Amino acid sequence: MTKILVVEDSATQAEELRLILEEEEFAVTAAFNAEQALERLGAESFDLVISDIIMPGMTGYELCRQLKASPAHKRVPIILLTTLSNPMDVIQGLESGADHFLTKPYEAADLVARVNNILETHRLRNGGLQDANEIVFLGRRFAITSDKEQILSLLVSTFEDTVRKNRQLQQSQAELAETLEKLKEANQELEAFSYSVSHDLRAPLRSILGFSQALQRSYPEGLDGRAYLDRICGAAHRMSELIDDLLKLSQVTRAELNFRPVDLSELAREVVEELRARDSESQRQVQVTIQDRLICHGDESLLRVVMENLLGNAWKFTRDVQPADIRLEARQEGGQRVFQLRDNGAGFDPDYASKLFAPFQRLHRADEFPGTGIGLAIVGRIIHRHNGRIYAEGAVNRGATIHFSLSPATLNLTT
Ligand SMILES: Nc1ncnc2c1ncn2[C@@H]1O[C@H](COP(=O)(O)OP(=O)(O)OP(=O)(O)O)[C@@H](O)[C@H]1O
Numbered sequence: 001m002t003k004i005l006v007v008e009d010s011a012t013q014a015e016e017l018r019l020i021l022e023e024e025e026f027a028v029t030a031a032f033n034a035e036q037a038l039e040r041l042g043a044e045s046f047d048l049v050i051s052d053i054i055m056p057g058m059t060g061y062e063l064c065r066q067l068k069a070s071p072a073h074k075r076v077p078i079i080l081l082t083t084l085s086n087p088m089d090v091i092q093g094l095e096s097g098a099d100h101f102l103t104k105p106y107e108a109a110d111l112v113a114r115v116n117n118i119l120e121t122h123r124l125r126n127g128g129l130q131d132a133n134e135i136v137f138l139g140r141r142f143a144i145t146s147d148k149e150q151i152l153s154l155l156v157s158t159f160e161d162t163v164r165k166n167r168q169l170q171q172s173q174a175e176l177a178e179t180l181e182k183l184k185e186a187n188q189e190l191e192a193f194s195y196s197v198s199h200d201l202r203a204p205l206r207s208i209l210g211f212s213q214a215l216q217r218s219y220p221e222g223l224d225g226r227a228y229l230d231r232i233c234g235a236a237h238r239m240s241e242l243i244d245d246l247l248k249l250s251q252v253t254r255a256e257l258n259f260r261p262v263d264l265s266e267l268a269r270e271v272v273e274e275l276r277a278r279d280s281e282s283q284r285q286v287q288v289t290i291q292d293r294l295i296c297h298g299d300e301s302l303l304r305v306v307m308e309n310l311l312g313n314a315w316k317f318t319r320d321v322q323p324a325d326i327r328l329e330a331r332q333e334g335g336q337r338v339f340q341l342r343d344n345g346a347g348f349d350p351d352y353a354s355k356l357f358a359p360f361q362r363l364h365r366a367d368e369f370p371g372t373g374i375g376l377a378i379v380g381r382i383i384h385r386h387n388g389r390i391y392a393e394g395a396v397n398r399g400a401t402i403h404f405s406l407s408p409a410t411l412n413l414t415t
């Protein structure tokens with residue numbers, strides 16, 4: 001029976017090796033360090049040694065060196081287990097006289113094939129050691145005493161491992177590309193599905209709303225059942241708003257981007273004018289400060305949607321503050337331009353800051369501040385489509401600041 005000595009400090013790995021080899025009818029003895037291995041080798045003879053390199057005490061290289069220097073053991077082939085993360089491993093393996101390398105993690109089938117191969121080659125060769133060949137690697141001198149076949153088979157085993165690793169790498173790359181493709185398709189399908197569902201829901205909803213309104217008109221207030229009718233109308237209205245919001249969200253993801261220089265300052269001023277006009281009846285004082293020439297590169301119509309939502313929020317959530325103060329400016333951070341919109345309004349609990357960009361997440365009650373919670377989700381998607389980042393900062397009753405950047409490639413052209 002062929003006898004193999006396994007030198008491995010990890011008990012689990014030693015056991016794994018034993019199981020694989022015993023399955024193939026080899027007789028396996030385990031040593032947990034190099035010193036123990038030398039003792040075993042002194043007591044009985046083995047046909048092959050498989051040794052880990054890094055172990056407490058003597059390393060696998062040193063064990064190899066000692067065995068190859070000993071007349072009694074120099075013919076026993078040695079496989080070193082390595083992670084082969086460094087070409088120095090190969091040189092040190094050669095210098096120590098190792099016969100083969102096996103890179104970890106290995107497949108059981110590879111290990112068995114390698115072991116059989118080595119035993120066969122070894123039987124064929126007569127195993128005499130040659131004079132030392134000197135090589136210099138990375139400025140260090142190494143004396144290689146292994147014979148030609150030994151060097152060749154060590155290099156071949158290294159090469160085989162590299163080829164195997166490369167094949168695995170290529171395979172996982174191909175799998176990754178396939179998964180990505182599937183993911184894209186699934187995403188498109190999902191997008192198309194939510195679009196058509198929301199679209200198709202509109203028609204039946206319109207008739208519910210239309211007929212309930214007709215009933216409302218025909219039956220005066222105070223009549224039996226009229227309160228229920230009002231509720232039906234209110235709920236149908238709300239549902240119709242939700243569907244419109246969902247459609248807006250999916251349109252933002254589907255829209256083609258048309259990149260060009262955009263003046264955010266000008267966009268913001270136009271939006272503020274609209275907000276003032278819409279709110280002209282109220283006695284509110286709103287101070288708006290917009291830094292000049294905030295030029296960026298992006299899709300103008302989508303960036304307008306960003307400004308409408310962010311300024312719309314700032315306007316809405318400063319309703320109870322006199323005077324309201326809203327500022328849009330930019331700062332330089334890590335070579336990137338970061339825009340920030342700050343207000344002195346109701347603010348929010350900072351613990352929930354990251355939730356605000358998910359659809360329908362609101363931190364204020366609708367009867368306090370109206371809205372469905374879709375605005376920031378839309379803004380978030382637009383910024384991501386510009387490869388930018390966005391986050392919110394705030395504290396209850398101390399205002400809110402939304403920070404956002406656009407991708408470095410789409411950064412400001414002029415400052
Ligand atoms: N400037 C702000 N100040 C305080 N809270 C804010 C501010 N902007 C956003 N929020 C909080 O984030 C939530 C989500 O904002 P988002 O714009 O998505 O929704 P909304 O304004 O409530 O509704 P919609 O924009 O759909 O009309 C808001 O409900 C609010 O709780």
Ligand SMILES: [Mg+2]
Nearest residue numbers: 313371375376
């Ligand atoms: Mg909003």
